[in-house]
Amino acid sequence: MAGSSAEGRARRVALIGYGKIGRTVAQHVRELGCEVAFALDPVAEAEDGTTIVRTGSPELYEGIDLVVECATATALVEQIDDVLERTNLMPFSLTAFSDDDVLERAKRTAQEHGHAIYLPHGAILGLDGIWDARSILTEVSIVTTKSPASLGLAACSEPKTVFEGCTRDACAAFPRNVNVHAAVALAGIGFSRTHSMIVADPNVTTNTHVISVKGEGIEFTLNISSFTTGGVTGVYTPLSACGSLDRVLKDAGGLSFV
Known part of the structure; x- marks a missing residue:
């Protein structure tokens, strides 16, 4: 193109x-x-x-x-x-x-x-690495932790998992909060094979994403945390x-x- x-x-x-x-x-x-x-x-x-x-x-x-x-x-x-x-x-x-x-x-x-x-x-720092390795990847998972307010949810007293499943379903459930998951799925093994977890934690002031990648002869983890100034977008x-x-x-x- x-x-x-x-x-x-x-x-x-x-x-x-x-x-x-x-x-x-x-x-x-x-x-x-x-x-x-x-x-x-x-x-x-x-x-x-x-x-x-x-x-x-x-x-x-x-x-x-x-x-x-x-x-x-x-x-x-x-x-x-x-x-x-x-x-x-x-x-x-x-x-x-x-x-x-x-x-x-x-x-x-x-x-x-x-x-x-x-x-x-x-x-997502390192997205190019996922893209380059996509042909040999076998497992990709993402865990995102945000405050309930950042997820558009009611306040809770302790951390709780509010979603776990494939990234395609995560996008439907939280379309404004999991663009990170969508980017990883597009770069890697797709929306149906990528595994997503979303945690609401009332004690955090950051948006944190932990991405675990496994493949033929390769394994790495990306841990990314960004302070939020309110809303769904980090700094x-x-x-x-x-x-x-x-x-x-x-x-x-x-x-x-x-």
Whole structure:
């Protein structure tokens, strides 16, 4: 899939979602000397001069070099065809791709129209290692521990497991909280074979992910912890979003993790 670019760099970037990640990305886009064309968000207000669009439409994406989605899986699915028919996409709500029909349609649309889907690593350091080893992997599991509030759950007095099963079902149960799991599944052995566990712990102020990987002649564990400032997003993810944006803007084209 070849991506459109201007002199190897995207110049006009649009956003779907204008929360914590969206605002950080918008600031970074401007620091890079690029233009934030608009942010599609039904409720957000912008004090930084960003144009906010409330309702999506196909013509919005004409002349855009890259769309960064940082809203919800539902918003991504609603816009994905219109986006990929016209430009490149970097989505953060990767739980949307737990639906095989959505994933295959996205890849097909991007290929037919010559556009790229960039999969950001988000909070997962080492995702490239999982991607590189995917052909020899036999087991992948992820344990995420967050506060009940970060998971959108009522308060509890002690840690408890609120989900255990395949990652596909985890994405359906917690679509806003397990994009990490979706990224690992996409990079590795898929949504049905990847095992997910989600723990609600009232004593933590971090989002912690422990990823265990086994394969032919290989075994490693990733332990990643990021402080949260409220909501579902940790401190590290917006920073990694800017790093991913840098890599995309410097080189458009091909299905790749960034």
